[in-house]
Amino acid sequence: MTVGKGGSAARAVDWLIAGLIVCNVVAVVFGTVDPLFTRYQAVFYTFELLSVAVFTAEYVLRVWSATAAEEYDHPVFGRLRFMTRPAVVIDLLAVAPFYLGTVVFASDLRVLRALRLFRFLRLFKLARYSQSVARFKRVAKRKTGDLTVAIAGTSLLLTLASSLMYFVEHDAQPEAFSSIPAALWWGVVTLTTVGYGDVYPVTPLGKLLGATVAVLGTGLVALPASILASGFIADDADPDRCPHCGRELD
Amino acid sequence: MTVGKGGSAARAVDWLIAGLIVCNVVAVVFGTVDPLFTRYQAVFYTFELLSVAVFTAEYVLRVWSATAAEEYDHPVFGRLRFMTRPAVVIDLLAVAPFYLGTVVFASDLRVLRALRLFRFLRLFKLARYSQSVARFKRVAKRKTGDLTVAIAGTSLLLTLASSLMYFVEHDAQPEAFSSIPAALWWGVVTLTTVGYGDVYPVTPLGKLLGATVAVLGTGLVALPASILASGFIADDADPDRCPHCGRELD
Amino acid sequence: MTVGKGGSAARAVDWLIAGLIVCNVVAVVFGTVDPLFTRYQAVFYTFELLSVAVFTAEYVLRVWSATAAEEYDHPVFGRLRFMTRPAVVIDLLAVAPFYLGTVVFASDLRVLRALRLFRFLRLFKLARYSQSVARFKRVAKRKTGDLTVAIAGTSLLLTLASSLMYFVEHDAQPEAFSSIPAALWWGVVTLTTVGYGDVYPVTPLGKLLGATVAVLGTGLVALPASILASGFIADDADPDRCPHCGRELD
Amino acid sequence: MTVGKGGSAARAVDWLIAGLIVCNVVAVVFGTVDPLFTRYQAVFYTFELLSVAVFTAEYVLRVWSATAAEEYDHPVFGRLRFMTRPAVVIDLLAVAPFYLGTVVFASDLRVLRALRLFRFLRLFKLARYSQSVARFKRVAKRKTGDLTVAIAGTSLLLTLASSLMYFVEHDAQPEAFSSIPAALWWGVVTLTTVGYGDVYPVTPLGKLLGATVAVLGTGLVALPASILASGFIADDADPDRCPHCGRELD
Structure with a gap:
């Protein structure tokens, strides 16, 4: 959460903050x-106050010291520009609700709590320390085209199958298949093989269509798995460099 | 949607039409x-009229200009032959219901709506612009034999398991397992690991059989995934050359 | 279904028989x-008679002509030994119930029908014509050790998790988790991600254990998929022969 | 279960003990x-006595003969140190409950039975005889980083999605989504595609969120599968040599 040039001390603070976020x-x-909550209300409240204090202090200090970086060295506009960086905005969103909340949403505790979920987002920032995340990004980039086509094809199939199912089952189950968007819920639940059992076809024709969709669903689970597998393998092979001596391979 | 020789202008029209289809x-x-629908009936109706107008104009223009291609250059028979191409028939099916519908199905709005689903099919024609779709086709072609055997084996296993389940569970649940086709519904829902929960075995023997089928189901999900993965990897590795002598394989 | 030395005529008969089995x-x-059934009883009955006639004729002819092969050339004992081959026993099981059935099970139509399922087994004999089946066998053989360990590990985990779940949930749901074998049914349905919803944990501790098992389940689906994928890829690579010229690679 | 230096006789005893554990x-x-149990109580009881006798004898003999190994050659402290090895502690846990049980838990048969599950753990010790287990360990070690990130990312997504779902569905279903931990149960059941059907969203917004989670779930099943597949393939390919210069990698 430092600007990135910090040493091991800055990194220790990062991990402390990460622990506090968890x-x-x-x-x-x-x-x-x-x-x-009712039993340990005092504990929850104290911890919340402490967290907000630490997060606020960290936020203020980071904005204050932003001028150390050349690009933000103007005392006012540099700091303001620094505050518009997405990573810094997330940090503000993590504490702002507390201050606004006690004023604005004072009456509705639940909205206040929900806004605290913004703190979760700060965890994503830890990702940049990981080599594996970098690998996942490389694989996703390498296979963007294939994955996009797989997702587009699945969406098209899903819409078509759900629409057909609506026309087939609407008369038999006007409640469950009340509209195509309602049928889409069935379609997603079936294609992903989740199968809650809240909606399913009951007519013979609907069951035939449902069985077809379920079978295609196993194929659609297989598609991203096989695309990603080939991506990971290609990344492992990394034909450009020798893993031993680092020389470029032709 | 042009005959294929069009430039960037023709392609822009293609994408406009694609947007309209979506x-x-x-x-x-x-x-x-x-x-x-009841609230925005006028909007839906106007949009439908506009769409049909655009699709009809596009269809008429394409048929009219078909004679530009050498193979369809006869003013009457060339155009008629052009109209029998599958891609062109789909375009006709996308608008014809509107004209027929207002005459024939005037009383049944739902049939009319259902027929509009033919327009979805036009989206599939966009696939030819994608390199990834070409790759999927190559992989599917390369692994046709393996996938066919996997599907045939699964079908055989499914039929055998469902038939056995019918004989095992029919007495305990004469409603749910009323016939082998009814048991097949259970079989598909279990083998694909969807598991709605509308039908499941209740006798000890039925549960033993059901557990076996469920376990085999995970294997059957694994089979297409691993076949496709090996196909994608082989495709990545350039299948055109012999790894030994470097000559092109036919 | 011939002894294997037949030409294209014998193979045509094989496919005819295969069609009849389907x-x-x-x-x-x-x-x-x-x-x-009640409506087309006559059709079903006629078809059954015809099938049994064809299968019986084929069986008698095959046993009769078995002496053509050197190893079965004794007129009596050669034919008897031929009749004990598994593939030939299956052919007998496919027709015998009809003759026995009309005598022994005359009163119970359903047992008679069930025994007709033996005919399904004859379809498996077609597998030997397929290159892909041969490949599946090679992959299965190459990965037998890995798959065995995966299955053994899964079984062990399944038994352990289901036993723990029995001790955790028995008091809350004495019906659903009445014994460890009953809990095993829950275990299989969860590990394979089928999830019918007929049995699931309701206590907080049970849900924690159930969630762990469900997460491990996705890993266990991944294990055979990845083992098989590596097997197919190794088989594709087949480092022993050049795919173009057939020469052995070093 | 011997100290590891035994010959084929010791190994035969190992397999006998393994059979007894099964x-x-x-x-x-x-x-x-x-x-x-009520019908064959005598059989169960006799078998339990026999098992405990064999396991106890084996345990005593192993501890007694531990001094044969150099590192445990002190007659008292060597044996005591040997008894603290995890593999030996498991063997003690497998029999101790019987002796303690008859004294302490005499009144509660079920606790006694549950403790017998410790014997299952002894089966895991057989794993070291298997080459495939060694391969699984190598693959797991090679892919630890990727798998950790996949699990961490999934956990983060699961917590975020379940928290959002709690805020979305709490008002509509105050029973099913009573708290975020309750929503986490829904989240796990959906992300793993188990889908019991005991909890599912009913509001349109909840269904939209649920559909997104279900779709991401299929990707999350695909992630470990593809990571493991690439690991197995890399393991097959012999990771010890540089593909460029042929020198051994450390």
């Missing part, structure tokens, strides 16, 4: 369990 | 939501 | 749909 | 089926 996530999650 | 699909989907 | 499978499947 | 597992599993 604790915040846990607090948000368990703060919704009513018996727990 | 809007049509959205209109068909949301036109089935009764509160939306 | 029709028999279809007849068995739809013969269990009561409205269909 | 039988114990079967006994624990079927001992929970009440009708079976």
